[in-house]
Amino acid sequence: MNEPITSDAAPPRLELQGITKQFPGVLANDRVTFAVKPGEIHALLGENGAGKSTLVKMIYGIMAPDSGAMRFDGEVMENTSPRAARRRGIGMVFQHFSLFEALSVLENIALGLDEKLSHQRLEARIREVLDQYGLTLDPHRIVSTLSVGERQRIEIVRALLLNPRLLIMDEPTSVLTPQEVEALFEVLRQLAAEGCSILYISHKLDEIKALCQTATILRGGQVVGECDPRQETKRSMAEKMIGAGLRDVDKDRNRSFGEPRLVVKGLSTRAEDEFGVAITDIGFTVRAGEFFGVAGVAGNGQNALVEALSGEVAGTSAEAIMLNGEPIGLLSPSARRRAGLCTVPEERNGHAAISDFTLSDNTVLTARDRMHLAGGGLLRPAAARDYAARVIGEFSVKALGPGAVAGALSGGNLQKFIMGREILQRPDVLVVSQPTWGVDAGAAAAIHRALVELAAAGSAVVLISQDLDELLALSDTLAVINLGRLSDPRPVSEFSIEEIGLLMGGVHGDPEATREMTEVLHAHQA
């Protein structure tokens, strides 16, 4: 019943030919070519950074390709604006919703429509669509009071009101519960049956197998394969998606660990604001030489955990965090650093580094005490320059030198610099969050190697990541963070993969599928 309504005579609903898009330092899309048939649910599959979002932004007219051609129902598209795209019947549901928090659902939808309707007429039409697809949503609620799933429904309703001929869904399930995912799939199947094409962007293989008729696989901005996911195994698709040679981490699996470096017990924080996530009663121990991994879906308290450990959020009990046997739970970030605990937060710009400052000045931010870049209240600019030069050299940071402004570096290079700045301080404990997020493969491998060396030298590493692949490759011990609570940590080898999947919020739905996926990943490490 989900077969596409199509005939060979009809031109593809969407056809891309040789689409190329270059950003400073990154070739985001490299001669991408594929076609979507009418009524087809077409997957665009790829890892983070493969160029999926850039591609769909061009289809939706938010940006223009450097070269290549796009056709819609056989007609050449020269989309210069989302408005033009909508007029053609292209709807899009963004990964990061473009919603207005302080406005109501109705107002948000009205803003997304180009035709002018009275609020009464619009509300009636919204209710029609909601009924038709069995969705629930109160048009008068203020968006800031809604759950993530409800917010996504606004975007979907907004797109459906346009009677789209092509609906683009960018990572729609990353924030949804399994029930919400199933409901969403029902809507999408119904839409496809009515003749609307769907371009479904994801890196979740089981979802794609369950939903899509065709999949185009992207890696490093290039199309590396096209297949019918129903005919493929997840392993074969994953191999194409991930590629080989990325996970060259050399880690002795049988080494022993030293004394406990970091002992966390009963660590809790309060939520900063109504949207923030607090952490509750977190406990774990990391020994010298050990990698402690924290898995979890974004927004489950990872940032709160990093900031509680770094001291950016004040603690309430000294004993909640013990470093080398000393209580540090009430110390300032600087004092914790002097005691031997360094951290790297997830956000590079404006948190881990100051874009307007030079690299030399950026070393002073966290390394001034341990590396003697300042003393007696005075800065020692020469020492800071030397240290920055050392970081640049040892971590092969592509920069003009210590005097280069941090903001001028590419994301990957800045991340290497930040990691280098912390690692070269030889901290006893290093807490890193998303160390390779948005970083190219080469830089990611370099960062992984440096972390492994640090641990081999006797430091303890806490690795907080959403990249299950990275976690499984590096961690010795693993726990999952969910709604601010941490599961019981266990050696990664003992961990049943079903458990990880379930603990992460059951997002992957089928534990069997998760296990299979993980096996694939392990196969690549071998």
Added chain:
Amino acid sequence: MSIELTIAIIITLVGASTPILFAALGELVVEKSGVLNLGVEGMMLTGAVVGFAVTFETGSPWLGVVAAAFAGAAASMIFAVVTLTLSANQVATGLALTIFGTGFSALFGKAYTGKPLALFRSVFPPELATHPYLKVIFGYSPLVYFSFIMVVAVWWLLRRTRPGLILRAVGENDLSAHSIGYPVIAVRYAAVAFGGAMAGIGGACFPLVLTPQWVEGLTAGRGWIALALVVFAAWRPYRLLAGAYLFGLVGTMELYAKAAGGPFRILPSELWASMPYLATILVLVLISIRRNSNTSAPACLGKPFVPTS
């Protein structure tokens, strides 16, 4: 208190509140679009001097008010070009606009010092406008009624119209508004111009409604109080109305104290004169305590919109 005195006090109160109400209504719209224009005081002074000059030269206060609105809007365009097109710091540019307005009005007003002006009086028949009791309803300058109309109009614009919805969206999330396809910068230009026109009219109230002569720096910080009032009103027009009248009350308190007699009479007049400023601080504190870091402020307030970065 006699009824005559009460009426006199109400009339003074309305006069003192109207200029703040105009300026604050304009700034409310500006801030709703995500722009913080600290130049209200400068635009009021610009409007005041142009309103005076045009009224004096033409004899028509109506023309004076229109000219004041244009002058305020013109002054606000300097701010708009520097902050919106060239994305300069809004705080510093707003300050520059206030310094400009202060200098411009003093320079331009020099020629009008000591020259008398007819007040912009009520247009109702004298039987109503000067009736000992009914004047409390009919005895005001047309500007006063206009200020009430503008409260409703601004509310209606923001809450009930599509342009108002777009304006709020731009102030709430400029990047999203841009990605949907709304012209963020153009919307902000329009809002800033409206704010300038309203501040100009508010400034013109001083010579046309309050004291019919030119005095240098006659707004005496009312533009800044209007800015505080927008925060106080949590960006809502009706609360702004209440707030403006509250401040009018504080500003004319000395009169009531003197009229009522009693112990307050002995307070130095400098203290009474300081009241509006002290009250502003007090109000800001109360608002911040109650609301925990201005959650109702437009999310993009004061941040330059630079889609290229």
Added chain:
Amino acid sequence: MLIKLEKRPTPSRRMLYITPVLAVIVTMALGAIIFSLIGFDGLRAVREIFLTPLLNPLKWQDLAVKASPLIIIAVGLSIGYRGNVWNIGAEGQYVLGGLAATGVALWTHQMSGPWILPLMGLAGILGGMAWAVIPAFLRTRYKVNEILTTLMLTYVSVYLLNFLVFGPWKSPTSFGQPQTVRFSADQSLPDIIPGTIVHGGTLVAVVVAVLAWFVMSRTIFGYQVKTVGTAPAAARYGGFSGNRTIWLVLMTSAGLAGLAGMLEVSGPYGRMVPQFPVNYGFTAIIVAFLGRLHPIGIVFAGLVLSIVVVGGEVAQTTIGLPFPAVGIFQSMMLFFLLASDVLVRYRVRRVNTSPPAAPAPARTEAAPDAGAAS
């Protein structure tokens, strides 16, 4: 052909230095045109305002006297602005500094000794700080915007000044004039260049600027202020307390404004009068920006602004240009400087608008950062 702005990877240092000069030159040019249009001798006005004070050696001492408070206040403000703390009530803190020093002077009027002047200096600094305690407390405790509170207190300070000089502090021998008694020799700043009106305040201004330059470029405090001002999250991560920084910079800027008030009242004025507030606190804001928030730049900017003030007085007597014209020149300078900032961050490129080749040209305004490519 079209003009297109292109973001520079690194802000241009050259433009950072050139643009203030450019702003002054454009102000002179446009000022001449505008003032000609409204019926003055525009060229003459610009010459009198910008050149006469420089060319006439008799005016030099005047420049030094007027530049000193501007520099002292602006240096303090610039430290605040670097830390993203917007104290615009320096005028009020200046008045309070003057009042506190006057209080000490009145109290010690029958005494003598070299300790009195330093005590007045201390009182001036503390007086200025006291006036910023309220904004600092409200900002750090309740997140009340310091722009409005510091400014409101400026109005209050003027009424406080009036209350004192018209009331309790009025000199019994002033024949009803609202002013205090004249300060004694021990309460007055010594002249540092004999035979001129150049007083110790000028020396203080130079010392303050050099000291501030050292503090901002060479100490952890300076680093802390800049970090809190540009990236609050990074500052917390680096171990710098935002609230402590707000207190420190507000106290520094207010203390310096208070010191300037003390220097003025014990120098040029020699007594407290209602005409004491002359907008130094507001003019210093322009000085701070024109000096690029850099202490040494501020010394030059302070001189430029004092030239305009002195020149404004000259133009008033020679060509009858009303003094408020000075405010217009000052604000024009600030507008042009802020507008020219775009040249620091962007490169202006000419682009050819010959019809583009087959694919549509990239829309520059929608180009995202590479990090968004996923």
